Amino acid sequence: MRIDWTDLHHFVTLAREGTLSAAARGLGVDHVTVARRVAALERATGLKLVDRRARAYELTEDGRRLAAAAGPMEQAAFAIERAVVASRPGLAGEVSVSAPPTLANRLIAPRLVELHRRHPAIIIKLIGEKRSASLNRREADIALRLSRPDEPGLIARKIGRFGFNLYGAPHYLKETPQHALGFIAYDASMDSAPQQQWLKAVAGQRTIVFRSSDLESQAAAARAGLGLAALPHFLGDHDPDLTRFEAGAAISRDIWLIVHRDLRRTPLIRAVMEFLTRCVRPD
16 A cells, blocks of 8 residues: 555645635645545545535544544644755745735735845745635745734744724715714624724614625725725725724734744745835835
8 A cells, every 4th residue: 555645635634624625725726636636545545534425525434543643744744844945045935925915915015026126036925815824734934914823833023013994985974974974894704803893883883884804895895985994004094085084092903923933044034024024114
C-alpha cells in the first residue's frame, strides 16, 4: 500500500472543514478535485472513508480514525514548509497576505507599487477575505486582523487603529428628518462585530433598510441615498459623495499584524511586514 500525501492532505482538509466546497476553498482547488483525491485515497487504503450523501460527505468510523492519525502529519508538513521559507536568505519570492477585503482594497493594494519599487523581486499574493486565513496551515504567510488571535504559534503586534462613523449622501441627509433616517447594516453573520452593534444602538427603533456583508456595497447604497452606513474613516472621509453624520461617541477597531513565530525573522517576511505597517501607519 502506497499513500499519496496529496490525497491524504485533501482528505484531512475535508475532515476538518466538513464540506467539499469549504475544503476546496481552503486548498485553492475545485470541489471535484477534492472528491477525486478522497476517492483515490479510499482505493489506496481499501477503506471506505466517507459516506457520500446528497448535500454532504460524512466521515465513517475508519475515516475519523485516519483523519485523527493524519492530523500530526499535516502539521509536520506545514512546519517543514515554514522551515523552507525561513531559510531563504534574500528578498525574493512570493508572500501571501490575508486581510479583510476593505483593508486589502483601500490600504494595501494602492501602495503595492511602493513595495515593488523597493523590492522588485518580492511578489505579493493578496487575499482579501472576511474569514481569518490560518497561518498554522499556511493559508497565508502574514495576516492583518481586527482582533488579536489566540491560536498557538502566532506572534501578534498591534500596528494601528481606525475609527468608524455614520455616512450618508449629502442630499439624503438634507432632505430626511432624523426620525425617518434609514440604516445600512451588515448581515446577521456580523452581528457580533462592534461596528454592527454600535450602528444598531444608534438606529434604535428606526428601520434597517439594507443589509450586506460587503462594506463596498454598503458605501454604494449610502451614496445612492438609501440610508446611513457605518463606514471606516479611511473609506468614508475620502469619498466626495458621502458626508459624516455625527451620532455621538463613535467606535474604533485595532489592526493586528500576525505572523507565525517560525517566520518572523525571515528577511523576506520582515520586509513585507514593514511594508504593511507603513500602509496602516503612513509616514
